[in-house]
Amino acid sequence: MQESLAEAIERVGSAVDLLRNAQARPTIFPVTPEFSNWRSEQLSWSRTVALLDQSHHMTDLFISGPDALRLLSDVGVNSFAKFEVDNAKQFIAVNHEGYLIGDAILFYLGENEFDLVGHQMVIDWTQFHGETGGYDVTFERDGNSIVRQGDPALYRFELQGPNALALMEAVTGHPVPATKFFHMATFDIGGISVRSLRHGMAGQPGFELFGPWSEGARVRAALIEAGAQFDLVLVGSKAYSSANLESAWVPSPLPAIFSGEGTEEYRRWLPATSAGSLAGSFTSERIEDYYLTPYDIGYGRSVAFDHDFIGREALERHAQNQGRQKVTLVWNDDDVADALGSLMRPGLPAKYIDLPKARYGLYQVDRVLADGSDVGISHDAGYITNEQVFVSLASIANEFAEPGTAVTVVWGEDPNTRKPSVEPHRQIEVRATVQPAPYSSYARENYRTN
CATH class of the missing domain: 3.30.1360.120 (Probable tRNA modification gtpase trme; domain 1)
Structure with a gap:
């Protein structure tokens, strides 16, 4: 019988230890890596x-039945007042405490017919509530090509x-x-x-x-x-x-499923293989310290308090206390080059910076410092050829989010975890500069108008 997430946490002793030392191998998209370069x-x-x-x-969850739209409205923070066939939206869900579960793209295919497409975090959450909440819905799930036959x-x-x-x-x-x-x-x-x-x-x-x-x-x-x-x-x-x-889309923030109201039953429903892996320099014994609100990564525009949904009251409180915002961090060229160069020098090198994407866990969470104090966390990191910069997406305290602000990203783990993607390395500090998200002026000005 397949181990549940709850059983895996009980076996290991804590959700943080389970995720930071997860033995899942690095995810490789089952598509040709490069056709040219x-x-x-x-x-x-x-x-x-x-x-x-x-x-x-990506995973597709086809949802149909007379209660399909009601289920989505009960789970999603989005407004569904004007949602119609041949529309789509970025569907976002939170837990009962208003912390982010995840997001996916929701397609309105036909009357009472929807397709929820994306990473499995919010898809699992939606399916669980549909199956256990007394909704008249039918699910057809098509997993990605890593798990599908x-x-x-x-x-x-x-x-x-x-x-x-x-x-x-x-x-x-x-x-x-x-x-x-x-x-x-x-x-x-x-x-x-x-x-x-x-x-x-x-x-x-x-x-x-x-x-x-x-x-x-x-x-x-x-x-x-x-x-x-x-x-x-x-x-x-x-x-x-x-x-x-x-x-400037953050693809896999850590889902707030490891604690809180109504999540224990969910963890017993969810297979342990869906837990994911946690990487980065930010460490805490409290799993809650890894949770995000939708406002932390720029999803506030999608929140609509025009209906009741899981976590609404808590999310209203978060809306009144938006302490962080999403930014782009442009990493210092010399510091990135020095980290890569450490591979060619005697001694313990820095954590390998892969290109074009440097994330080495499903959930990447790195410390961001200003004058030696923590001011936020860095998520996805990688190289943008179009801008010739190495960047990361980050959630930063409002007072440090002004473009041009100097910060430091702590790169690498100390101590090194046991994930297959982690080699012996030393932790380093990389200088970075706060810039808008999206970083590209074209993307900022035209993403929703073209």
Whole structure:
């Protein structure tokens, strides 16, 4: 019988020890890592047009039934007052204390039919409440290609970049109708009906195309053929995994499921394999010290107190006390180079900085200091070719969030944990400068308007 998360924590002794020494191997997107090289592939979504394959690394939870929308409204902090078929939204959930569970993209496919797509944290939480809360709903779950046997239910392709609109018009043979951000439309590509979501993952114009897996190869071939005249670039998993650094989306904050009201039953329902792994220089014996509110990572715009939902009263209190905000930290060039150079010098090196993405746990949590005192935490870190900078996304105390503020990121673990992704290393301090999130001015100014 599969061990539950509750049983795993009881066996190890604490949630923090379980996560920091998790034996899960590093996650590798089951997609070609590089079709050319990740630097050129990163450049493509700002200069020409990129084709990214999203079919394999995300989980789909298809939710249907007369209570489907009520379930989503009860769990999600978003407003559903004007949510309609052919709309989508970034679905966000919190626990009873108002701390973040996670986020995913919610597609309104048809009457009483939805698809919740993304990392499993918020998907697991939603399914649990649907199964245990007396809702008249049906779930069909299609895990990612790491855990699934067989092909995905859907193909999912992302077209992104300045030439994306022209490519869509060429491949469909018609002008693309004006479609609002996060609204859907249907197109004919090579005789196949294709649904499309209008958005852009790194701030550039974009379309997310999806449909039955059996039709995906034909759609992809048509896009590649039509894309030749627009300098279409196939993007592999390495570059794709770094796109969030430009749009400033934090992909996997630690979910607040390890303590609090109503979570004990959930931990007994959830398999231990869904726990994830915790990495970074921030350490505390209290798991609650790792929790975030939606406001800490820029989700305040999505919170709507126009309905009752799990954690509403607590979240209203957090809304009145927003102590941190999301920023980009630009790491000092010399300090990054020195850390990489330590691999070539005698003695214990710094923690390896992988490129283009340096995260070495599902939940990356590093200390951020100002004048030697903790002022926040750093999340995802990596290199942006389009800006020629190494950055991390961070949640910083308001008084230190002004662009230009000098801070320090503590990189590496002390003591070293037993995760497979952790080699013997020494902890170092890296100078950094606070900048806006998103860092790219184009992404900041155009992400929701194109």
